[in-house]
Amino acid sequence: MLATSLIIVTSVYFLMNIGLIFIWLSGKPYKIQAGGKEPLAISIIIPVRNEAANIIRLLQDLEIQSYPFDKFEVIVADDDSTDGTLTLVKDFQRQTSMRLLINQLPAKTNNTSPKKRAIDASIQLAKGELIVTTDGDCRVGKNWLAVIASFQAETGAYLVSSPVTFINDSNSFLAKLWQQIQTIEFSSLIGSGACAMLIGKPNMCNGANLAYLKSVFGEVGGFSGNENLASGDDEFLMHKVAAAYPGKVRFLKHQEAIVETQAHQSLQSFYYQRKRWSSKWRHYNNPVTTALAVFIFLSNFSIILTAVLCFLQVIPAEKAVIILFAKFSAELLFLILILSFLNKKRLIWLIPVVQLIYPFYVSFFGLIAQGKNEYIWKGRKLQ
Known part of the structure; x- marks a missing residue:
């Protein structure tokens, strides 16, 4: 038995x-259509805390985007960094041609999620109609924004989830193996989440590569209702949008939309993140x-x-x-x-x-x- x-x-x-x-096989990769709707202006929000080792590489990636400079802005939300992140971003701000804003957050005094706080405060400053979020340790290709903007304009999606994977760049065999194991484990989440969206039943996404209409963020109440949870700046918002606007949450299946992020360097950091992720399911209303x-x-x-x-x-x-x-x-x-x-x-x-x-x-x-x-x-x- x-x-x-x-x-x-x-x-x-x-x-x-x-x-x-x-x-997955039935979901054809997206192809940009010439002469489509005019893409929206974009505000890229990057919540950071102690990302001095990574943030400049991401800003350099954004500086060479094929998307026109007059169509996007970058908001770096610094959450009380102690490692020189803020100084590096300010130095970059002085010499870059793109619109780069620094949102220096006050010291955290309550139990709200730091990332949700950073995004919420930055949306208040954003001039773009489309909010795109990523993380300070990520890398993006030169057509990243162009593909997201074109897909959103063509589909009319209110929230667009795009693929994320890990960087495998360590010179140490064991460290690289650890990165590769994480990459495979993470790919199962990305793939299954993508498939759920492809059939109109979204269940997970990742804030390292997420886009949504600023107006819709306000209409669904933003992060209200789960602002005290350390995780969920991505999935809880996605569930709200999916519930309020069925069919308006879409996955962007395009390789130039892939974002690469840093894998965990230690078992401890991996443990805390996965514990945080696994605890979210108890708070789902679906x-x-x-x-x-x-x-x-x-x-x-x-x-x-x-x-x-x-x-x-x-x-x-x-x-x-x-x-x-x-x-x-x-x-x-x-x-x-x-x-x-x-x-x-x-x-x-x-x-x-x-x-x-x-x-x-x-x-x-x-x-x-x-x-x-x-x-x-x-x-x-x-x-």
């Missing part, structure tokens, strides 16, 4: 991944999204349970093989497709290794997220 239940759970997971594969999160946990926990029961000879080896095949086969094909789109084909060989780790990772964070949620972010303890 137990083996049958495990087979059922993983078989449903197999079918879900088959569905994701078909959805029962489908909550049920999906629970099912993903059960699917992965089933693999651990299968291994233990097979070792104890509670379930026969042939049934364990069926369970493992159902869990890993279609998932492998889906990850290959997503990594190929993200220009990470060279990591395909590492997918089976990550697949073996993933059930323990999901089960661990799914369980600890039920406890007291405290995180360290940029040197601060948040809840």
